[in-house]
Amino acid sequence: MRKKRVLLLSEGFGSGHTQAAYALAFGLRELNPNIQTRVIELGKFLNPVIGPLIMNAYRKTVSKQPKLVGKLYHRQYKKSMNRFTQLALHRIFYTHTLKVFDQLKPDLIVCTHPGPNAVVSRLKRLGLVDIPLYTLITDYDAHGTWTSSEVNKYLVSTPLVKRKLTDRGIPASRIEVTGIPVHPDFWHTHDKSEIQAKFGLKPIPTVLIMGGGWGIMYSDDILEYMTRWRDRIQLIYCVGNNDKARERMLADPAFQHPNIQVLGFTKEVSKLMDVSDLLITKPGGMTCTEGLSKGIPMLFYEPIPGQEEVNCEYFVEYGFGEMLTSTELVDKWFSMILEPYTSVQYRRTLLVKRNQQYNPMQCSRAVLQLMQ
Template sequence: MSDKKWKVLILYASYGDGHIQVSKALHESFRRHGVDDVLMVDLFAEAHPAINAMTRYLYLKSYKVLPQVYGWLYYGTKKMPTDTLMGKWIYSFGFGKLKEIIMQERPDLVINTFPMLVMPELRKKTGVVIPAYTVLTDFELHYRWIDPLIDKFYVATEDLKEQVACVGIPAQKINVSGIPLKESFQQPIRTEEVFEKYGIDCGKKTVLIMAGSYGVLQGLKALCESVTEIPDTQVLIVCGKNKLLLHEMKHAFSMQREIKIFGYVDEIHELMSVSHCMITKPGGITISEALITELPLLFYRPVPGQERDNANFLTSKGAAMIAYKPEMLTEQIRQMLTNNKLRDSIKQAMQKLRKTNSAETVVLDILNDMEWKSPNRTLLPLTKGG
C-alpha cells in the first residue's frame, strides 16, 4: 500500500444510533491504518435541519403510534426504481449541501452508512467522479441503498449479497464484510471484572433487555416483572437515552435487587458478555453485536419495516426468536434459560452468520481499491450552476 494520504468523507444520518456507530467504527479503523483526515457528516441534519428534526421525531413516534404507517411507507418504496419521479426527488435530498461540502473539503472518497443516493445524483448532474462506497446496515435489501454508480457495496451476509446481485449489481462490486462495529467488540473480556463493575450476581442467569438507543421498546415494566418470576434470574435493563424511561424504571424497581437499570451504556459489549440472552429491537447494528458475542436474541413485537425484515431473516436462519405477546415472550425466555440444546442450536446458527473484524475488512478493501484508481484524478470544478 502506498503512502498516499486519502481524505475520507463519511455520510450518515441520525435516525437511531446505529448509523453513527458504524461511521465511528470506520473512522477508528481508518485512523489505525494511518488515514487521519476523516470527516463525518450527518448530511440530512446539515442540509435540512428543520425537516430532519421533524422526520426524526416522527420516526421515533412511529414505534408507539401507528407503526403500520411507517411500514406502509417502507414497503411501498422498498423496490422503487431510482429513475421514477418520486425516486429522483428522494435520492437528491441533501444535494445542495453535499455539493457545498465537496467543493470545500475535496474528499478523495465518500462512504455512505445510511440509504442515500445523493452521491450518484451529484455525479450525474455535475460530472464529478469521486469513488463512492456504501455500507449496508441491515440484513434485508431496500432499493434506497442501490445505485449502479456506487463503486462497491459492503453487506452483512451472503444472502444479502445475492439480493443486491439480483438487482443488477456485479458480484465483484459486493463484499460480504459484515456490519462494522467498534474495536471493543473484537477484544477479549474478563467477565469477573464486568460482574464487579456493574454489581451483577455471577450465580444467576442474566437477561439483558435493550430498549433501543431512545428507549422505545414497549411494555418494559410488565416484561421485567414476568422475567423476575423465573427462579435464579436477574434482569439488566438498558434504557438508552430516554431519561424519562430511566426515571420510571428506577422508581418502579428501586427495591428489587435482581433488576439492574442503566441509561445509555457505551461499553455495551461488557453487559452482553455476561448475559444469557437479550431482548431487543432488531436493528442491524445490535444484531451484529449479538452475533459477535454469540448472545441469543429474542425480538419482541418488531415494527413493520427494516426491523421486522431483520427479525424475520434471523429467525429464518434459526439465530433468533420472535414474540408478539407477553406470555409468548416469557415462555421463550424460560426456554432460552433452561434448554441448553436450544441455546446451543441458536449459537451455532449465529456462528454461521457472524463476521469478525468487519470495520477492518471494509477499510482495507477500500484502501486497496483506491490504490489502483488514478492517483492523479482531479475533480472537475463544481459551479453553482452544477
C-alpha cells in the same frame, strides 16, 4: 504523505445507521492508523434546525404508527429513488453538500443511509463529484432506495442481500459481502469480573433487555412479567435516550430490586453483552449484529414492519434467536440460563455458527483492501 481520508455519511433515522458509520470508522483506524475518518449525519449537519425536527417526527411515527412505516417501506420496496426525489432532497436538505466535499477532500465516501447515498449519486451522475462511493446497507434486506447506478461498491450483510441486489440487475462485481461492521469493542471479549465490579453486578445468570438508541421498549406487561424472576436472575434494562421510560420504570416497585438495573444511554453495550446470558431486543440491524458478534442468544420483540421484520426472520431462520411472543417463552429461556451447563453449551454452539457466517473485523478489512 497525506493520510487517506474516508468520509462516512449517515442520517439519524434510528441510531443504527450512524452507529454503523462510526463502527466502520473506528475499525478502519484500528487496522490502519494512517486512515483519517469523519462521520457526519449530513442532513442534520447542513440543517441544524430543520434536521432534528424531521428526525423527531420520524421517531414519533415509528413509535405510534409502525404499520404506516411498514406500508411505506413495502410500497417503495423495489423502487430506486427517482431523479425528481433526488433533486428535491438536494434542494431542501443537501444544498451545500459540494462545499463539504471541497473542504474535507475525501478519497472515499461511504454512505450508511439512503438519503445521502441518493444525493452523492446525483452529484456523481451530473459530473460534479468524482469520488468513489461505497454504500453500506445496514440491514439484512435490500430496499430499492439504497440502489443507484453511480454506486461503485455495495457492502452487504449476507449472500442473500447480495442475491436480492443482483436480481435487480446490479453486477455481482459491485457487491461485497462484508457483514455489518461493529465497533472494535465487539471484536473481543472483556474481563467478566471487571465489568461486574464496574456496574455493580452480581455473578449470577443475567438478561440484557434493550430498546435501541431511542429506547422503544416492549409495550405490554411482559417487561414487568420478567421481574418475577428477579430473585434468581439479574435484569439489565437499557432504555437508550428514552428518559421518560427510565423514570417510569424506576418509579415502579416491580423494578426496585437489587438484581435489577435500569440504564439510560451507554457506550458500553459490548461489555454488558459479555456479562449477559441472554439478549432481549428489537431486531434492529445494528443491535442484532452486535449480538451476533458476541454469540449471545437473542429474543426479538415487536419488529417494526419492514426491515426489522426481515432482520428478525434472518436471525430466527439461522438459529441465532427466537421471536418473543408469550410469557411462556420468557419462562423457557430464563429457566435455560439457570442451567449453567446448558447455557454454556448453547453459547458455544452459537459462536461456532457465528464463525461460519460472520467475522466482526471483515467489513473494515474489506474496505481497506478495496481502497488499495
